[in-house]
Amino acid sequence: MAFSKKNTAVPNYSKINDPLSSAQVEQFRSCGFVVLDLGLNEDQLQSIIDKVEPLYPEDRLQNPTAPARVQDAWKQVEEVRELAISPTVLGALEQLFGRAALPFQTLNFPIGTRQRTHSDTVHFDSRPSGFMAGVWVALENIDLDNGPLQYYPGSQTLPVYTMQDFGLEPGYENYPVYETHIHELVEADGLAPEYGCIERGQALIWHSNLLHGGAAQRDLSRSRHSQVTHYYFEGCEYFTPLLSTPDGAAGRKPFWIPAHADFILPEAHPVNKLKSRLRRLAKRVGLG
Numbered sequence: 335m336a337f338s339k340k341n342t343a344v345p346n347y348s349k350i351n352d353p354l355s356s357a358q359v360e361q362f363r364s365c366g367f368v369v370l371d372l373g374l375n376e377d378q379l380q381s382i383i384d385k386v387e388p389l390y391p392e393d394r395l396q397n398p399t400a401p402a403r404v405q406d407a408w409k410q411v412e413e414v415r416e417l418a419i420s421p422t423v424l425g426a427l428e429q430l431f432g433r434a435a436l437p438f439q440t441l442n443f444p445i446g447t448r449q450r451t452h453s454d455t456v457h458f459d460s461r462p463s464g465f466m467a468g469v470w471v472a473l474e475n476i477d478l479d480n481g482p483l484q485y486y487p488g489s490q491t492l493p494v495y496t497m498q499d500f501g502l503e504p505g506y507e508n509y510p511v512y513e514t515h516i517h518e519l520v521e522a523d524g525l526a527p528e529y530g531c532i533e534r535g536q537a538l539i540w541h542s543n544l545l546h547g548g549a550a551q552r553d554l555s556r557s558r559h560s561q562v563t564h565y566y567f568e569g570c571e572y573f574t575p576l577l578s579t580p581d582g583a584a585g586r587k588p589f590w591i592p593a594h595a596d597f598i599l600p601e602a603h604p605v606n607k608l609k610s611r612l613r614r615l616a617k618r619v620g621l622g
Contacts, residue, residue, distance in 0.1 A: 351429075369532055379473050382559075385411045437563050456575050460570040461573070469538070
């Protein structure tokens with residue numbers, strides 16, 4: 335496989351060494367996920383909620399139950415960036431994977447995603463394989479009524495399924511069919527889901543091949559503010575299996591989230607104003 339050159343400009347992150355107990359490490363090995371408390375205070379968590387809220391699509395005000403998210407809010411909200419480079423999270427990931435963790439993407443959500451079951455490996459993989467992880471942080475208490483994460487313990491040990499395994503051509507247009515095949519696999523194997531009912535300030539770390547999605551939101555009057563950060567690991571090459579073929583990998587050159595706030599652009603910055611105008615235009619023409 336041919337890869338693009340990896341990004342070698344790795345920031346110098348701070349980390350807490352070995353924040354997980356041996357029991358937590360073993361749980362991750364066997365189940366594919368682990369929950370830990372990040373020790374965040376209420377002001378930090380509420381600040382993320384308050385500052386990200388204006389970044390969600392404008393139609394959220396008309397329909398607060400419609401799924402919404404903001405990608406890479408760390409570029410505008412300092413507290414999002416700080417959470418993404420949490421020394422506790424970075425230390426836990428290095429403890430679990432044996433390599434330095436490199437955050438490259440954030441996603442913020444105001445409510446549950448109701449996303450169909452999938453594996454992150456189809457979106458993000460590496461050589462050597464398996465050096466990618468997701469970390470989901472509850473910005474408020476999450477229970478069965480406000481749309482928790484849904485996952486299948488132990489499913490990280492299943493084969494890494496590609497588009498070709500299901501007879502599909504690479505491309506986002508075929509992704510819904512991939513999700514259908516994953517659903518059928520879960521049904522055929524009789525896999526039983528568990529739910530990420532965690533408290534405000536706790537984080538759930540999952541292996542990239544763990545099958546997961548978003549559970550239904552029973553109470554539509556409630557919010558479910560959360561932040562997901564995706565991490566690769568140092569010393570790997572990175573690619574997108576969803577867009578790859580057996581003859582060629584769709585390489586990635588991630589932009590690592592900075593260790594310092596120098597890159598943060600204020601909301602009034604011309605770049606962010608242009609992005610907002612483009613989002614509104616895309617919605618008007620039916621592309622958003």
